[in-house]
Amino acid sequence: MRIVVVGGGIAGLAAAYRLKDRAEVILLEASGRVGGVIRTRIQGDYLMEAGPDAFIDKGTVLQLCRELGLEQQLIRTSQAYRRSFMVRGRRLLPVPEGLYLMAPSALGPFLRSPIVSPLGKARMLLDLVARRRAAPDESLASFVRRRLGQEALDRLAQPLLGGIYAADPERLSLAATMPQFLDMERRHGSVVRALLTARRSTGPGTSGARYALFHSFGEGMEILVSALRAALPDVRLNTAVQGLDRVEGGWRVRFGNSSEGGDAELVADGVCLCVPPAAAASWLPGLPLPAAPRSSVVTVNLGFREEQVRHPLNGAGFVVPHSEGRSIIACSFSSRKFEGRSQPGHVLLRAFVGGMLGRRHYEIDDEQLVANVLNDLDELLDVDGPPEEVWLNRLPDSMPQYEVGHLDRMAALETALERLPGLALAGNSYRGVGIPDCIASGFAAADRLLGAPIPGSP
Numbered sequence: 001m002r003i004v005v006v007g008g009g010i011a012g013l014a015a016a017y018r019l020k021d022r023a024e025v026i027l028l029e030a031s032g033r034v035g036g037v038i039r040t041r042i043q044g045d046y047l048m049e050a051g052p053d054a055f056i057d058k059g060t061v062l063q064l065c066r067e068l069g070l071e072q073q074l075i076r077t078s079q080a081y082r083r084s085f086m087v088r089g090r091r092l093l094p095v096p097e098g099l100y101l102m103a104p105s106a107l108g109p110f111l112r113s114p115i116v117s118p119l120g121k122a123r124m125l126l127d128l129v130a131r132r133r134a135a136p137d138e139s140l141a142s143f144v145r146r147r148l149g150q151e152a153l154d155r156l157a158q159p160l161l162g163g164i165y166a167a168d169p170e171r172l173s174l175a176a177t178m179p180q181f182l183d184m185e186r187r188h189g190s191v192v193r194a195l196l197t198a199r200r201s202t203g204p205g206t207s208g209a210r211y212a213l214f215h216s217f218g219e220g221m222e223i224l225v226s227a228l229r230a231a232l233p234d235v236r237l238n239t240a241v242q243g244l245d246r247v248e249g250g251w252r253v254r255f256g257n258s259s260e261g262g263d264a265e266l267v268a269d270g271v272c273l274c275v276p277p278a279a280a281a282s283w284l285p286g287l288p289l290p291a292a293p294r295s296s297v298v299t300v301n302l303g304f305r306e307e308q309v310r311h312p313l314n315g316a317g318f319v320v321p322h323s324e325g326r327s328i329i330a331c332s333f334s335s336r337k338f339e340g341r342s343q344p345g346h347v348l349l350r351a352f353v354g355g356m357l358g359r360r361h362y363e364i365d366d367e368q369l370v371a372n373v374l375n376d377l378d379e380l381l382d383v384d385g386p387p388e389e390v391w392l393n394r395l396p397d398s399m400p401q402y403e404v405g406h407l408d409r410m411a412a413l414e415t416a417l418e419r420l421p422g423l424a425l426a427g428n429s430y431r432g433v434g435i436p437d438c439i440a441s442g443f444a445a446a447d448r449l450l451g452a453p454i455p456g457s458p
């Protein structure tokens with residue numbers, strides 16, 4: 001059986017890896033490298049990431065790392081820095097211990113924290129008595145406003161939860177992104193009560209508890225995609241797929257090769273599309289692919305000599321509520337979060353700009369964008385003088401937006417796919433944006449292709 005995988009991001013690599021021993025697999029990637037948004041650069045005194053810098057221990061991701069011989073490379077977030085900050089005015093306030101994305105699991109630290117005003121806190125605690133509503137799907141903003149109030153949305157949920165998706169909380173589907181909150185409401189009648197109860201049964205956690213789940217690699221995230229690529233027999237770079245036709249017994253994939261010139265095609269029993277849906281939509285008209293606009297982000301890695309930054313950087317980073325009106329939406333203290341990201345005596349910061357709510361900050365030119373970031377960092381971290389290293393990466397349309405109704409659309413898409421044997425989809429557009437989700441989607445797509453009957457095949 002021959003299967004063509006289109007797109008060499010982590011989803012496509014995972015799909016091809018799963019298929020390689022059971023089919024002839026050919027991976028076609030439009031750009032000159034595999035990995036998609038995963039990219040590491042080691043330069044000067046710094047190890048910098050363009051896209052993801054970590055992944056959560058979920059599903060089979062650690063097993064895959066072991067299979068690839070990467071076990072020795074695995075590192076965890078530095079224990080001493082497992083906490084984060086929230087910007088308010090020109091100050092970085094610690095996210096209170098026990099806060100879980102939008103609500104507290106411990107009342108003491110939450111009540112003492114100045115992140116939310118006394119009135120805001122009182123409104124949040126009304127969640128303990130507010131009536132529940134059986135909404136089939138609703139936006140993050142609607143849910144948080146209804147249960148916890150506007151301030152909890154502006155100060156906590158938008159930057160902490162919306163920030164993960166670089167999303168507009170008014171449009172983000174809670175059911176598709178954080179269904180556990182709907183479950184808390186359904187089962188306990190209150191998000192706060194559910195969190196307090198869970199904490200009582202599991203014992204005290206810390207706001208850093210989630211950080212303990214994050215892993216990376218000593219040599220950076222790109223080592224994962226390099227190891228996957230090395231395990232694959234046929235990876236064709238600079239090969240942009242341009243069309244797809246059903247033919248007897250399978251599919252014809254048409255593509256252009258930008259380095260060799262000219263167009264070509266391959267006929268395969270199965271095709272696994274691991275590209276953003278906008279690319280595939282014209283090849284498969286009539287298939288109800290997700291059509292929501294994706295958000296664009298810029299990451300700016302900035303290396304400084306340690307003495308240039310007066311803030312102690314005593315955490316993993318900070319997030320910025322949209323209402324603060326800054327160009328930065330978040331910033332990692334990369335060399336605190338993971339060891340080995342800078343040489344001793346240097347620190348590496350990584351700022352994020354853009355997202356659905358920060359489009360105007362994304363759209364300005366690189367020079368001005370870096371100047372704005374430095375201005376924000378100076379006000380918040382008291383930075384002295386220019387950075388000694390800057391690496392800016394634009395990641396256009398990189399973050400899918402799971403808007404309200406996303407799960408219904410997925411169900412319709414999956415029904416439609418049943419009528420198209422030999423075709424599978426994977427990647428961050430469908431059922432999870434994190435690296436473990438994308439790997440799982442690649443594996444599931446591969447399994448579908450191996451198990452699905454191919455029309456016209458013996």
Ligand SMILES: Cc1cc2nc3c(=O)[nH]c(=O)nc-3n(C[C@H](O)[C@H](O)[C@H](O)COP(=O)(O)OP(=O)(O)OC[C@H]3O[C@@H](n4cnc5c(N)ncnc54)[C@H](O)[C@@H]3O)c2cc1C
Nearest residue numbers: 007009010011030036037052053240241427428433434435
């Ligand atoms: C800034 C940022 C930070 C993130 N941080 C984290 C994190 O810390 N942890 C985490 O778990 N996740 C994180 N994510 C999410 C995660 O990295 C992505 O969701 C995931 O890597 C996407 O993988 P993918 O294979 O679906 O898509 P992509 O990486 O976008 O890959 C798609 C590939 O398809 C190729 N392609 C497109 N069109 C064609 C065509 N016509 N023919 C052939 N090839 C084509 C592209 O060139 C690309 O290589 C982050 C994402 C971003 C943008």
